[in-house]
Amino acid sequence: MVEAKHDVLVVGAGCAGMRAAIEAHDAGADVALLSKIHPVRSHSGAAEGGINAALGNASEDSPEEHAYDTVKGSDYLGDQDAIEILCNEAPGDVYQLEHWGAVFSRTDDGRIAQRPFGAAGAPRTAYAADITGHVLVHVLYEQVMKREIPTYEEFFAWKLVMNDDRCQGVIAWDLLDGGLKSIGAKTVILTTGGAGRLYVGTTNAYACTGDGMALALRVGVPLKDMEMMQFHPTTLSPTGVLITEGTRGEGAYLLNSEGERFLKRYAPNAMELASRDVISRAEQTEIDEGRGINGNVILDLRHLGAEKILERLHDL
Numbered sequence: 001m002v003e004a005k006h007d008v009l010v011v012g013a014g015c016a017g018m019r020a021a022i023e024a025h026d027a028g029a030d031v032a033l034l035s036k037i038h039p040v041r042s043h044s045g046a047a048e049g050g051i052n053a054a055l056g057n058a059s060e061d062s063p064e065e066h067a068y069d070t071v072k073g074s075d076y077l078g079d080q081d082a083i084e085i086l087c088n089e090a091p092g093d094v095y096q097l098e099h100w101g102a103v104f105s106r107t108d109d110g111r112i113a114q115r116p117f118g119a120a121g122a123p124r125t126a127y128a129a130d131i132t133g134h135v136l137v138h139v140l141y142e143q144v145m146k147r148e149i150p151t152y153e154e155f156f157a158w159k160l161v162m163n164d165d166r167c168q169g170v171i172a173w174d175l176l177d178g179g180l181k182s183i184g185a186k187t188v189i190l191t192t193g194g195a196g197r198l199y200v201g202t203t204n205a206y207a208c209t210g211d212g213m214a215l216a217l218r219v220g221v222p223l224k225d226m227e228m229m230q231f232h233p234t235t236l237s238p239t240g241v242l243i244t245e246g247t248r249g250e251g252a253y254l255l256n257s258e259g260e261r262f263l264k265r266y267a268p269n270a271m272e273l274a275s276r277d278v279i280s281r282a283e284q285t286e287i288d289e290g291r292g293i294n295g296n297v298i299l300d301l302r303h304l305g306a307e308k309i310l311e312r313l314h315d316l
């Protein structure tokens with residue numbers, strides 16, 4: 001039995017899904033969201049460090065520089081057309097989030113503050129202390145509620161409905177009341193997040209199981225760039241809980257067992273602000289070559305001082 005029909009059904013209600021639903025709604029479509037967990041519990045809420053946009057508030061910057069750093073950071077494998085759109089639109093999107101109520105940290109003269117982040121040539125990361133994702137999921141959910149976009153909460157999308165070679169809806173398991181429900185849609189958008197739970201050590205929530213990729217693959221949609229898995233270089237040992245990238249953005253050092261800032265041998269210019277893949281590989285090399293400490297390296301924040309840590313990294 002078909003429970004409901006919509007123009008657009010967005011499967012997944014993290015930052016990507018809620019933003020897509022808002023856009024489709026504002027373009028006049030009858031749109032609904034469907035999520036296996038409550039939208040604000042989506043893994044986007046775990047993002048701590050911030051959101052990149054060339055606002056130029058902390059030093060000279062431009063969307064072109066942002067695009068260059070992003071292409072370079074992807075070792076020239078990234079989709080350059082997509083990167084250009086992302087970087088050109090990022091400043092407008094950050095201001096829009098601010099106008100919707102996102103409480104970003106500020107500079108002394110009241111503008112949105114920006115901290116340095118790995119692989120960025122300028123301080124480009126707008127942030128809300130170290131709870132940026134938490135702030136953004138709540139702001140987006142407010143906008144979803146304001147527009148009264150229907151949300152099928154705790155519905156587990158299980159299968160895409162294919163008809164006439166087109167996806168025409170979703171069959172989902174109703175986790176609260178039980179049973180399979182069909183939701184029809186002229187267009188289905190999959191925004192189901194990542195697959196980090198493939199790994200034993202991960203900063204991803206238990207919900208990040210790559211369901212959307214599996215849904216698409218099962219109906220024959222090819223997947224792109226599956227090998228491009230990103231690793232956070234700093235986590236709590238042994239749990240894998242993230243220690244925000246913001247720590248290195250604020251100036252923390254990475255040390256080996258000899259107390260040496262070992263990145264001088266791998267990324268002498270960027271040091272702790274090199275891209276995540278460079279830092280992760282450097283850490284593993286130090287450990288493999290016997291300069292680790294119980295299979296780890298050390299993140300040193302002592303020189304930052306209590307005031308900076310408590311103000312900007314209070315969730316540590």
Ligand SMILES: Cc1cc2nc3c(=O)[nH]c(=O)nc-3n(C[C@H](O)[C@H](O)[C@H](O)COP(=O)(O)OP(=O)(O)OC[C@H]3O[C@@H](n4cnc5c(N)ncnc54)[C@H](O)[C@@H]3O)c2cc1C
Pocket residue numbers: 011012013014015016017034035036037038039042043044045046047048049050051052132133155156157158191192193194203204205207208211212242
């Ligand atoms: C610990 C951590 C910190 C991060 N920090 C930052 C940061 O500071 N800055 C930054 O830019 N990026 C950061 N990232 C990356 C960023 O958070 C993610 O790329 C982004 O949040 C992904 O958003 P999303 O909406 O695609 O996915 P998610 O937020 O994971 O949402 C996925 C949605 O899909 C739904 N879903 C999944 N499967 C199903 C199914 N079968 N049926 C129904 N619903 C389903 C879920 O319920 C959820 O609503 C971080 C990532 C991690 C892991």
